Amino acid sequence: EVQxxxxxxxxxxxxxxxxxxxxxxGFTFSSYAMSWVRQAPGKGxxxxxxxxxxxxxxxxxxxVKGRFTISRDNSKNTLYLQMNSLRAEDTAVFYCAxxxxxxxxxxxxxxxxWGQGTLVTVSS
Amino acid sequence: xIQMTQSPSSLSASVGDRVTxxxxxxxxxxxxxxxxxxxxxxxxKLLIYAASSLQSGVPSRFxxxxxxxxxxxxxxSLQPEDFATYxxxxxxxxxxxxxxxxxxxxx
Numbered sequence: 001e002v003q004x005x006x007x008x009x010x011x012x013x014x015x016x017x018x019x020x021x022x023x024x025x026g027f028t029f030s031s032y033a034m035s036w037v038r039q040a041p042g043k044g045x046x047x048x049x050x051x052x053x054x055x056x057x058x059x060x061x062x063x064v065k066g067r068f069t070i071s072r073d074n075s076k077n078t079l080y081l082q083m084n085s086l087r088a089e090d091t092a093v094f095y096c097a098x099x100x101x102x103x104x105x106x107x108x109x110x111x112x113x114w115g116q117g118t119l120v121t122v123s124s
Numbered sequence: 125x126i127q128m129t130q131s132p133s134s135l136s137a138s139v140g141d142r143v144t145x146x147x148x149x150x151x152x153x154x155x156x157x158x159x160x161x162x163x164x165x166x167x168x169k170l171l172i173y174a175a176s177s178l179q180s181g182v183p184s185r186f187x188x189x190x191x192x193x194x195x196x197x198x199x200x201s202l203q204p205e206d207f208a209t210y211x212x213x214x215x216x217x218x219x220x221x222x223x224x225x226x227x228x229x230x231x
Contacts, residue, residue, distance in 0.1 A: 108215030108216075110158040110174075110213075
């Protein structure tokens with residue numbers, strides 16, 4: 001059974017940092033591209049970052065470019081999102097999600113498995 | 125960026141109704157269109173990928189169609205567990221973008 005478990009969310013002041021983790025199990029982690037998709041309270045979905053199965057290719061939305069860094073450790077089956085210079089508008093539930101390795105670009109979706117999400121609140 | 129719009133933004137329907145949701149892209153995306161269902165407090169769930177392919181485990185009452193710029197998600201006979209918000213998402217060009225969602229609630 002595929003499982004994705006996010007952790008690392010919490011309350012942080014504007015300008016602060018957080019590191020999110022997504023622990024994966026039940027599939028060959030290195031064969032899947034991974035993404036972080038966020039959802040601000042009461043709002044829609046935004047893919048903020050993605051990484052290829054090997055980790056060699058990455059994508060960032062303009063809204064987070066230069067502030068967020070995606071990475072993965074395939075030996076630990078874990079995805080990360082380092083978030084720096086956080087702003088109030090980054091407040092959201094952050095989900096990690098998989099994209100199948102074959103037939104799709106690493107950033108494109110479809111996002112076939114999702115974690116339960118972790119809430120990031122940026123407030124003073 | 126490719127903009128995705130959905131209509132209607134919300135609808136009220138009864139159990140057993142046929143429901144159709146439309147998604148439109150601001151430029152052609154071929155068949156790189158996916159549909160998700162999200163219930164309150166839960167993660168989205170993939171329903172349809174590549175415009176018309178049913179994700180494994182998804183009931184056959186869900187179907188998708190379209191190509192280019194215009195797409196539809198159809199629920200042939202609405203069930204109580206289908207009351208949720210539905211999002212389309214394009215994977216044709218960077219950045220991947222989602223539609224604003226269509227909320228389906230009980231009439």
